[in-house]
Amino acid sequence: MPDVSQYQKIKNSLPENVTLVCVSKTYPVEDIKVIYNAGQRDFGENKVQEILAKKDLLPNDIRWHLIGHLQTNKVKQILPYVSLIQSVDSEKLLNKIQQQSLEFGQVTSILLQIKIAEEDTKYGIGFKEAELILEKFKEKNYPNIELKGLMGMASFTENQDQLKAEMNSLSSFYDAYKKQYSFSILSMGMSSDYSLAIKCGSNLVRIGSAIFGNRY
Numbered sequence: 001m002p003d004v005s006q007y008q009k010i011k012n013s014l015p016e017n018v019t020l021v022c023v024s025k026t027y028p029v030e031d032i033k034v035i036y037n038a039g040q041r042d043f044g045e046n047k048v049q050e051i052l053a054k055k056d057l058l059p060n061d062i063r064w065h066l067i068g069h070l071q072t073n074k075v076k077q078i079l080p081y082v083s084l085i086q087s088v089d090s091e092k093l094l095n096k097i098q099q100q101s102l103e104f105g106q107v108t109s110i111l112l113q114i115k116i117a118e119e120d121t122k123y124g125i126g127f128k129e130a131e132l133i134l135e136k137f138k139e140k141n142y143p144n145i146e147l148k149g150l151m152g153m154a155s156f157t158e159n160q161d162q163l164k165a166e167m168n169s170l171s172s173f174y175d176a177y178k179k180q181y182s183f184s185i186l187s188m189g190m191s192s193d194y195s196l197a198i199k200c201g202s203n204l205v206r207i208g209s210a211i212f213g214n215r216y
């Protein structure tokens with residue numbers, strides 16, 4: 001079962017400008033309802049199918065965040081239901097989101113997922129490639145996409161110096177482009193490292209296991 005008092009403790013500990021997204025992947029809708037009833041509306045999932053299955057069993061004022069890799073062939077299915085796609089990690093995916101958003105007559109909010117971890121298992125685009133993509137936004141190639149900022153995931157390590165270096169690299173990149181692109185969201189930090197992430201400039205944290213308990 002999720003720990004409501006832990007949820008409230010985390011929620012109350014966050015600075016006012018920091019958004020909490022509760023990462024509910026793998027947890028059942030009963031658990032999500034408990035946290036929903038405590039006032040939470042932003043939930044994160046890493047699979048399209050899981051959002052589609054859960055949304056019908058839960059109140060429709062939940063804002064779903066997609067935080068896992070999105071395949072282009074699933075864009076059409078998820079677009080009507082997702083509040084923010086945090087995990088946009090290729091130009092191919094951007095093009096698909098643009099095309100499908102135009103078809104649906106909607107504007108889709110996204111973050112670019114930047115690879116900051118050393119491990120090469122993590123998705124995300126490098127800083128160089130991100131710069132090229134930002135150029136395409138400047139050229140107005142994506143009228144149906146609202147680029148709200150950046151997302152990143154630091155290495156799975158206890159090494160605070162490494163975590164800090166990775167997080168600061170993303171934070172600096174964010175700051176460099178924030179004004180020009182009207183960025184408002186820097187999504188960084190999970191259960192194990194969110195305090196540090198906030199110190200490094202994050203204003204959206206994605207917290208799962210610290211609230212819901214160990215994953216099933």
Ligand SMILES: *Cc1c(COP(=O)(O)O)cnc(C)c1O
Pocket residue numbers: 023025046067068153189190191192206207208209210
């Ligand atoms: C699972 C996940 C989280 C949350 O991880 P916890 O350790 O459970 O807080 C955050 N971000 C992403 C991208 C995830 O996949």
